[in-house]
Amino acid sequence: MIGFIHGFMGAPTDWDPILEALDYPSITLDLQTHSSYKAIKEFILQHPPLYLVGYSMGGRIATQLMHDLPDHILGAVLISSPICQASGTKEMRLAQEEEWRGCLKQEGVERFTDKWYQNPLFKTLQNNPGLLAKVQAKRKSLTPNCILSQLDEFSLAKQNIFWDTRITFSHPVLAIFGEKDKKYASMKCESPSVTRQVIPGVSHAVHLEAPTRVASEIKHFLEVNNERHNSPMGTPHPI
Numbered sequence: 001m002i003g004f005i006h007g008f009m010g011a012p013t014d015w016d017p018i019l020e021a022l023d024y025p026s027i028t029l030d031l032q033t034h035s036s037y038k039a040i041k042e043f044i045l046q047h048p049p050l051y052l053v054g055y056s057m058g059g060r061i062a063t064q065l066m067h068d069l070p071d072h073i074l075g076a077v078l079i080s081s082p083i084c085q086a087s088g089t090k091e092m093r094l095a096q097e098e099e100w101r102g103c104l105k106q107e108g109v110e111r112f113t114d115k116w117y118q119n120p121l122f123k124t125l126q127n128n129p130g131l132l133a134k135v136q137a138k139r140k141s142l143t144p145n146c147i148l149s150q151l152d153e154f155s156l157a158k159q160n161i162f163w164d165t166r167i168t169f170s171h172p173v174l175a176i177f178g179e180k181d182k183k184y185a186s187m188k189c190e191s192p193s194v195t196r197q198v199i200p201g202v203s204h205a206v207h208l209e210a211p212t213r214v215a216s217e218i219k220h221f222l223e224v225n226n227e228r229h230n231s232p233m234g235t236p237h238p239i
Helices: 012-022 037-045 057-068 090-116 120-126 129-139 144-153 211-229
Strands: 002-005 026-029 050-055 073-079 173-178 194-199
Touching: 002 012, 002 057, 012 026, 012 050, 012 211, 037 057, 050 057, 050 211, 057 073, 073 211, 090 129, 090 144, 120 129, 173 211, 194 211
Parallel strands: 002 026, 002 050, 050 073, 073 173, 173 194
Antiparallel strands: none
């Protein structure tokens, strides 16, 4: 089984093209419903041991879950998500997050979303106006409180695992980055259990821009690691 965790302002439906391509027993977390880390842990523990797939903020959550629930997580695919210590300082990150909070409170969800997707991280998504419009329309349907809750509850500045020590992974991890996402594609990790895969021609929103390729990489990761766990593809753990 796989548990999918979407990114900031995302939705479970972001994963639909990948889920269809994989055809594998899966659950998707909705961070509007499971709006706290405690709720996510409780939800995960209601299911048998599983793999995680997380995008960006969802990948950070997956990394924390591997650390906190080592016997319940089989491995993870981290998409556009840190695999090394955060750059800068907590104080710098908190200041950046506070700026975004101020933007949301002063200018509203629509303008906040427009500004968010003007970030250079989304360079190739900006060059696909049809897809960008669909993504932004979903995000603009969120309430200010929902966005603020995600900023507060899943703040990178508050995740000590990315600041206090060098990140190590004991689980098998596939880290997927977009070639045009210069900030994340350059990240390296010394843990031997981490495999990096760079997807050409796309930037930060890899799973939205290249879902078929991402699904193929996830499937290969599962095939390799299910052999190690002696659990054939397509045979879910009993619920």
